[in-house]
Amino acid sequence: MDATNTLTNTLSPPPARTGRIRPGRRVADRALRLSCLVATVVGAVVLGSILLMLIVEGIRGFSPSLFTQPTPGPGSEGGGIANAILGSLVLTTIGIVVATPIGVMAGTFLAEYGRTSKLADVIRFLNDILLSAPSILIGLFVYTLMVRPMGTYSGWAGGVALAIIAIPVIVRTTEDMLRLVPGTLREAGAALGAPPSVVITSVTWRAASAGIVTGIILALARIAGETAPLLFTALNNNSWFSSNLMGGIANLPVMIYQFALSPYPNWQGLAWAGALLITGTILALSIIARLVINPRRSR
Template sequence: MDAYARATMSEGARWGRVRRSRQLRDRAMKAICALFTALGAFVLGWILLMLIVKGFNGLSPAVFTEVTPGPGTEGGGIANAIVGSLILTFLGIIVATPIGVLAGTYLAEFGRTSLLAQVIRFVNDVLLSAPSILIGLFVYAVMVQPLGSYSGWAGGAALAIIAIPVIVRTTEDMLSLVPGSLREAGAALGAPMSMVITKITWRASRAGILTGILLATARISGETAPLLFTALNNNFWFRADLMGGVSNLPVMIYQFALSPYENWRDLAWAGALLITLAILVLSIVARLLFKREPGR
């Protein structure tokens, strides 16, 4: 056997060893990923199973018709907390939606690479990752202390600040996906920029923008920390002016889950189940709308 043949066989053996080594590392990596995926799914499934079992045990018709009970009293429900949460979430999203959509539109259509747009994006990214308790403290300082009382208005403002960055980011991303040829076609017909945006780009990306609004709603519907400093809680129906403590599910769950009363803990599990189901529904609707977005 000549030297060339021996060199070829040696090179083939070396590449064979390299290939087997790569296959072993690949299989090991797949096994590790599968293991940690199974671990995460197991923990999540355990939490959901416990929530479903304990939550359904705490459900009853009284949960949806009666107000939260006082200390040491039997029965009661969370009707006032459910209504209060709906009001606070509505206030937050009704304030955040126009601000978020218009800011996202500016970033995608007008600012783009301008210095102001870069500053807005940076601040928006900071707000996206900011702890919600800091936002609650901020609203407490600028609204609760000057007014001298907790209020639903302060709670709605805190939730709006949390929701705005989500809507801004989603709106900008969805508008950026609209082909530039559509804008050029509108401009060629003599349409002003405002009409091009409202009649073309917003319509083309409305499903994606609505998805961002729904995701922001799901994001704020379970927030507890900012409401502790703004809306707080009570065991009664809210006042017409929303001043004073406003009962809500997140704070009610936090307070009742730590209480020594069994019926309070049952109501806390029931409230947690209702919030989880609401977030699940919103997330499913958002995904369905996102799949309907043109080009996806």
């Protein structure tokens, strides 16, 4: 009997210690919590200060003429940024229209047809490179590809540069959303005799439509404030652009960059107003993306 009790006590696990934490662990936990709290407060203060300064300075430049008149000349008073707003809308529209079908189709190929193929791995690798590539390199690439052969800056070159920036975002989001669709839905469509193309367009795309639209909106928010690629492609001007989009085309990012560095107070005020406008637009697009991807939680 004693041998049996000794064997049982040896094999049984030791009793769990409840409510006893080593002092060193307790100190480390409190130090980590405090460091996280300090980092959060510092980040919130910095971001809040930037937004507060942007709101205060930007509101001063708001007026009805801001949305009705083109940008003024050097040293002149008044004027607005209507041509820059319209130019940005045109450039972002070209960019997102070009990027959306390419990005959605490429993401669909990676998720549905080339899950484990070597070609898909190469495409994912190149997509990751484009996703993290500096936008100024894309601007230089489009400058060499389009601006130099054409002999002039153009809105088309600017739209292509923005499309190249938006494509990786849409590809990654589309692939991730399609991978979240349960395989049983695909099997149900195949069981009904539908070919893979019909299953993709009628089942998987519909199931992942909210996520795909969110990726498109996020890509739109990404390219809305890009400055570097437009410096090499669309540049800027202080008048309305031509209908063929050839020559420099006014846009908000480059206008903010040029006017903020100028010595003219009127230009600086317009730069603050444009920065506030483009920040509010990006914020609105981000909120719309969150509402689209999770409508139940937003309610």
